[in-house]
Amino acid sequence: MAKYLLLKHYRGAPAPVNDVPMDQWTPEEISAHVQYMNDFAARLEKTGEFVDGQALAPEGSWVRYDGEGRPPVTDGPFAETKDLIAGWMVIDVDSHERAVELAGELSAAPGAGGRPIHEWLEVRPFLTAHPTVTE
């Protein structure tokens, strides 16, 4: 059993097949899209493969330490940042093949015209916390 992150990008992923910005969709198409996502998560809960799913606001700031006794420095947001994460789902599955299969299903979420978006999702394995004890 292994955990995978299915990473959804606002920016930085290759262009999807059905590449229409969401603000150009109809409200019904947006509802259908959200419903698809919720149903997908609910289905994974039933199969015992769901761990977590979160969405992120597109805008954030950069923060760094600025020395003892000083408040952290903040900067941004940087409009030119190439890679922008939109959200993720964490799954716990039996194999990499299964992770790919599920990412494929998630990528089929409907978009403009009710057709699948075919968006690119990034599939990243978790590093496990402990090494296995034996070979």
Next chain:
Amino acid sequence: MNEALLRALTPRVLGILVRRGAGFAAAEDALVEAVRVWPDAPPRDPQGWLVTVAWRRFLDATRADTARRRREDRAEEEPPPGPAPSVDDTLQLYFLCTHPSLTPASAVALTLRAVGGLTTRQIAQAYVVPEATMAQRISRAKRTVSGVRFDRPGDVSTVLRVLYLVFNEGYSGDVDLAAEAIRLTRQLAAVIDHPEVAGLLSLMLLHHARRAARTAPDGSLVPLAEQDRSRWDTSLIAEGVGILQAALARDRLGEFQAQAAVAALHADAPSTGETDWTQIVEWYDELVRLTDSPVVRLNRAVAVGEADGPRAGLAELAQLDDSLPRYAAVAAYLHERDGDPETAAALYAEAALKASNLAERDHLTRQAARLNTRRRRRAGVEGGGSSPAGPFRRDGET
């Protein structure tokens, strides 16, 4: 009710209820009900009491109107009552929970729940998934095996694979899965006489014996060569070796016995230098013959490097597919031993990128850093440099 007692009795009672014809899920519900009414003054025969009360609860439930049709169906499906099968109920429960129709993750979860008696919450914590997810995984698994008949013995090798998976998960949070796997394997060894069950139990004990020495206080890995061997648990080693010897004497060698033999040779040696690497290579030859696994061949290359020198190890390595997990780590170690720290450092760095867990990645990164730092110091001031460390090896491997 005392948790240890409950967990010891759970598989036996469930096994008896299922053999008597209760569905798996219904048997478990009935047992939960029985535990709920456990008397303050403990009965003299706790198992008998649980079976009696749980069976009554099961009958009550099936007599209920809503369950009537189900019961009638079952009556038709069931073979006529006759003498109880002679196979042990506990053993059947192991076979049921590791049935080949289950995915490995489901088999693990169901085994820990039904045979191990852990709570769903404990299992969820151990595998770091939400409790609701684990609950679904377990209830699906129960449904999957609910139609399985208890009419012929299962395959013990599937049980062993599941217990091995549990053992390898180690320990995180408050559930020690390695210790749990040992407990379940001991229990299995008590109900079935099979050299590979003994082999797996021995393997687990020999690895468990080294656990304290395997991790530094900061959580980093300590490779076998650098472990403080005085911290190995000698009583577990003695037990593991004894079990292995008895198993090997029966002359039905299997994968787990051969792996345990390698572990026993490590446990027996006062240091890596005094380890009988030639014999370890021979056991790897047996393992290659038994499993034909590329991972085994990779471990064998390390052992050859110790027995016949790093050049010999590199020659073995050259015959393997370089996409194997840990190939780069093994190559790094052998190149370092062969006096080529530059190649070794690059390979350690590459191996770190490919590592699948944090402790291993950190260990490999440190190896690369150690070699690179020494090289920089040599280029500046002569001197410095620590002795070469072992490769990352999952403890006990070669």
